[in-house]
Amino acid sequence: MTASFPKTARAVTFELALECNLDAVRSAVVAVRQFLAEQGLPEDELTACEIALVEACNNAIQYAPVHRHGEPVEIKAICNGAKLELQVTDHTPGFDWPEAAALPDPTCERGRGLFLIQTLMQPVRYFRGGTGNTLVMRRGRTRQGYHHSTLGPEGLAQTTETAERLRDSERVITDMAKELCVRSESLSAIFRCSAELGRSNDLKEFSERLLNDLLHITSSDWFVLRLVSGSDTCLEVFAASEPFSVPLPPALHLDTPAANPGAVEWQAASQRREIRFDLEHPLAGADPLTSLGRNSSGLVCPLFLHDRLIGTLAVGRDLSDAERLSAREAEVVRTFAGFLAIQCVNAQLQEDHVNGRLIARELEIARNIQRALLPKSFPCVRGFSLCGFLQSARQVGGDLYDVLPVSDDALLLIVADVMGHGVPAAMFAAILRSLVRVLPEWTHQPSALLSKMNRMLYDDLSEVEMFITAQLAFVDIRQRVLTAASAGHCPLLLASASQPAVRTVSPEGMPLGILRNPAFTDETVPLGKGARLLLYTDGLTELRDGQGQCFGQQRLMRWLASAVARRLPADAMKTELAASLEQFQPLDPLPDDQTFLILAEDNSGS
């Protein structure tokens, strides 16, 4: 036993190291009592201090693990005019200090120590630390207990007193701050990391930082965070403390229990409950967590959001330097687990949102390309009017219509459909449109034009497994003939006042991008007086109504016949057909693009 008596006039300190042995308690406490008596404490206060100190020392000794018996229990008594403080530093794993210890049943032989300490001393704080824990017991001194051994002049005494009180207050504040720190450390860690998440958006980095804080707060040595992935049946390691065994432990498959014998993470996830492990309930030999320490104690928390399993969080400490997690530490782990679950789901939602925005942006781009490709105005051909219509589906496809003037009396009409959606389809539509324009020498011979285009597009199209159907119609007003060629496209419809029966023009031809050298054929038909020509994509004919009925080619043909009979100009035809399509299937969004191009001979010319 060692003791020292600092010769301070006011705050007097007595320190003493107590061997970790119950037999040594009594004499040590008697020495402290002696010291306190010298400071003028009355008998009843001495007794109170004595009991409280004995109880504190007994606990410090009784709960010290055997391997720490060599370390002394440290006692410190601080006494000034107004207060006294007793400190006992133990080397136990520490325990959860109860807010208010209750008396046990009268016939119970144990469990009165903490009650006595709390009753006799006020306030009492227990500070848990890495190497030791300190119990701080205070007591205000009663008035008669004042004892000024060396009173200076009154003014000086007052100043010293004030300074002393200030120092004392500061010490109280420091202690309170320390305690607040322990309690709020978890919260501040969470807040700090949340702020960082807002900046970085990196869930993995965020989780690692947060969980390293958790290790610090709970004096734990390692963590493994797994998240559910792969159709909700697989628990994959998302983050783990460093250094971790290389490579990372394998994923746990929730639907195959036999593959994970005794793995606590698997148990926690599949049984949807918290699982503790320690020396009495050690990790199974095959448990992946044993790579972090076979003799670990800790906790696995399943992560839930509402009822959905999100993952598991395992936190453990090496048993060689500490015992199992306390109730409060487990609570902190739980809090972090709950918080992480929310953050993981948030991050997922965020990602989905960003992806959603990307898709929406891509669709917007594709739609813009598609719009930009359409002719702003049509070439003027004497005695004829032209009208085009393109209605985009939600998933923008690669529909295209175009009209090229070949001469004053001739036009090339094009309707095409790139099989595919989004930006790639729109890009091919753009390429197709350009190709037609750079091959003017072939415009009067549609089949040759298609062959050329196929040759130029084949490699690119087959690489992305896309193809294009197209209908080309070369219209010679002077000769009053129409030459059409098709690349797997739906037929062109033609009728006139002189030949009112609607004629389908559908020359043979494979879509572009299917074969390297397909054969295309031209079909030439005369253009009767008052002719009406309709080029369209299958978005029209394959449109289905609520009963699953197709709009169909027959309906188009009947309508065209009627338009010819009524001598409708192109714009009126467009309005009517668009309205009838909308009426047929008023649903939004459309399942596919709807595109058509109409050439109508003016009535004056008929």
Add this chain to the structure above:
Amino acid sequence: MKTQHDGETLHISDILELSAANSRAFRDQVNAALPAALKTIEIDLSQTSFVDSCGLGALIAVYKAAAGRDGGIILRLLNPTPPVQQLFELTRLHHLFEIARR
């Protein structure tokens, strides 16, 4: 500590303290000294300057052992010193124990 057997009464005295260090020994000693035809145990606490929660536990253990005997043995605590009496009151054990002053 002194134990004195007087017919139906076991008298225990000269206990200087009853704490974690000696409470187990105290309990064992008392139990070992319980003869068959005992009616009363008197523990004289007049010399006992200090009792802690373990000491209380030992007294409770003796109380329970006594009450558990056939016919029941009465446990009487005699003349506790003021601090020990205070401790009994603080822990409400003065309701459990018969405490006598003579």
